[in-house]
Amino acid sequence: MQRERLRIGLFGYGCVGQGLHDIINSSGFDAEIVKICVKHGDKPRRLPARAFTLNRYDILDDSEINLVVELTNDAREAFNIVSGAMERGKMVVTAGKAMVANNLAALTDMQSRYGVPLLYEASACASIPVIRNLEEYYDNELLNSVEGIFNGSTNYILSKMESSGAGYHDVLREAMDNGFAESDPTLDVTGLDSKQKLCIITAHAYGLFPRPDDIFHTGIENITEHDIRYAREKGLRIRLVAHVSKCAADTITAFVMPRFVQSSDKLYHVKDEYNGVIAEGAFADRQFFYGKGAGGHATGCAVLSDISACSYGYRYEYKKRARGRVKKITNDHLTEIYLRYNLEEERRLFGFKEITEYFCGTGFRYVKGVVNLQTLYQNREAIRESGVFMVKI
Ligand SMILES: NC(=O)c1ccc[n+]([C@@H]2O[C@H](COP(=O)([O-])OP(=O)(O)OC[C@H]3O[C@@H](n4cnc5c(N)ncnc54)[C@H](OP(=O)(O)O)[C@@H]3O)[C@@H](O)[C@H]2O)c1
Numbered sequence: 506m507q508r509e510r511l512r513i514g515l516f517g518y519g520c521v522g523q524g525l526h527d528i529i530n531s532s533g534f535d536a537e538i539v540k541i542c543v544k545h546g547d548k549p550r551r552l553p554a555r556a557f558t559l560n561r562y563d564i565l566d567d568s569e570i571n572l573v574v575e576l577t578n579d580a581r582e583a584f585n586i587v588s589g590a591m592e593r594g595k596m597v598v599t600a601g602k603a604m605v606a607n608n609l610a611a612l613t614d615m616q617s618r619y620g621v622p623l624l625y626e627a628s629a630c631a632s633i634p635v636i637r638n639l640e641e642y643y644d645n646e647l648l649n650s651v652e653g654i655f656n657g658s659t660n661y662i663l664s665k666m667e668s669s670g671a672g673y674h675d676v677l678r679e680a681m682d683n684g685f686a687e688s689d690p691t692l693d694v695t696g697l698d699s700k701q702k703l704c705i706i707t708a709h710a711y712g713l714f715p716r717p718d719d720i721f722h723t724g725i726e727n728i729t730e731h732d733i734r735y736a737r738e739k740g741l742r743i744r745l746v747a748h749v750s751k752c753a754a755d756t757i758t759a760f761v762m763p764r765f766v767q768s769s770d771k772l773y774h775v776k777d778e779y780n781g782v783i784a785e786g787a788f789a790d791r792q793f794f795y796g797k798g799a800g801g802h803a804t805g806c807a808v809l810s811d812i813s814a815c816s817y818g819y820r821y822e823y824k825k826r827a828r829g830r831v832k833k834i835t836n837d838h839l840t841e842i843y844l845r846y847n848l849e850e851e852r853r854l855f856g857f858k859e860i861t862e863y864f865c866g867t868g869f870r871y872v873k874g875v876v877n878l879q880t881l882y883q884n885r886e887a888i889r890e891s892g893v894f895m896v897k898i
Pocket residue numbers: 516517518519520521522542543544545546548576577578579582600601602603627628631798799800801804
């Protein structure tokens with residue numbers, strides 16, 4: 506197939522932008538980065554000043570540039586940049602999970618309207634090629650579930666708490682100092698970052714575009730040594746797992762929660778900043794993808810793969826969305842959880858239907874039992890404010 510010569514306008518020269526630049530330079534990939542648009546003019550850069558601009562229209566209005574690569578850290582601006590590029594007939598590659606997850610329907614419409622591809626492999630699990638696999642290999646109705654560890658920072662924190670016995674806040678501080686967590690880690694530790702990726706994965710696994718607000722999520726920000734010890738005594742580990750599965754031919758359910766995993770589970774062995782994704786099919790059984798879920802070079806590889814795919818005319822066809830077999834997402838789903846809490850009113854937020862274990866210790870209690878995800882979703886704000894910690898069993 507004839508490859509289109511690429512002239513790239515790059516937005517963002519931070520962790521991923523510089524990683525991509527290194528990879529293009531060292532791989533000999535045949536593409537030219539014509540201009541780089543950044544936000545601040547006064548930052549020291551590795552390249553001469555003439556490589557940069559602060560004016561987005563130097564890229565958007567340059568008719569010689571046929572591909573825009575969007576690697577900024579501002580989801581709202583990213584949407585304006587991406588839509589501006591598509592309106593002008595430019596192909597687009599982005600790593601912006603928040604931007605993609607919150608605008609999937611509009612972005613899909615623009616791809617059809619302007620006849621240009623938008624690829625975003627790096628937006629979900631960075632270096633792991635999950636989107637294109639869901640789109641092409643799993644192009645059938647036989648996918649029972651997709652789940653996994655989609656966030657490297659939280660996995661690093663959980664792994665270090667397990668191995669060192671240190672408390673959450675000490676490990677979080679160390680993760681921030683070592684660059685494994687953002688200076689504002691809220692999106693990661695609350696599970697919101699995993700949920701944005703889950704929305705994108707759901708779109709390609711099932712053809713449904715859920716809004717992040719439709720999905721229940723809870724994170725690891727309230728975990729303590731008690732919870733880690735409880736898991737260890739039972740031979741388990743705690744991992745923050747994002748999950749989507751079919752519960753009927755036309756219905757799926759999805760959530761992000763910490764989960765107890767056994768040593769027979771592939772996710773048990775995913776440590777530190779790594780990610781892991783398990784796709785379970787009706788006949789193919791379980792398939793496991795493992796790799797780096799963050800980092801400039803790892804993420805840059807996924808971006809380069811999309812750039813290369815653009816040059817051959819590849820685009821997502823959203824075939825499952827067109828077929829429309831999956832019609833709705835539900836929270837009406839029973840699940841068993843472990844809950845550590847202090848006050849009875851906190852426990853009541855969960856509406857336990859059945860209790861299988863109860864323990865009262867000094868300064869905390871825990872209970873295990875069955876709850877409906879719908880109740881958790883309805884009470885999500887109060888649950889978030891309560892300071893309890895829950896784990897799916
Ligand atoms: N880091 C990862 O491991 C990773 C993994 C997967 C996906 N992602 C996604 O990749 C994207 C980039 O992440 P990052 O870690 O590379 O971010 P980063 O290190 O914070 O860099 C952000 C870059 O965007 C530039 N920028 C911000 N607003 C801009 C605007 N309005 N116009 C032009 N440039 C603008 C900044 O300019 P200045 O340099 O002037 O400040 C900076 O160069 C994000 O969407 C992130 O979610 C990151």
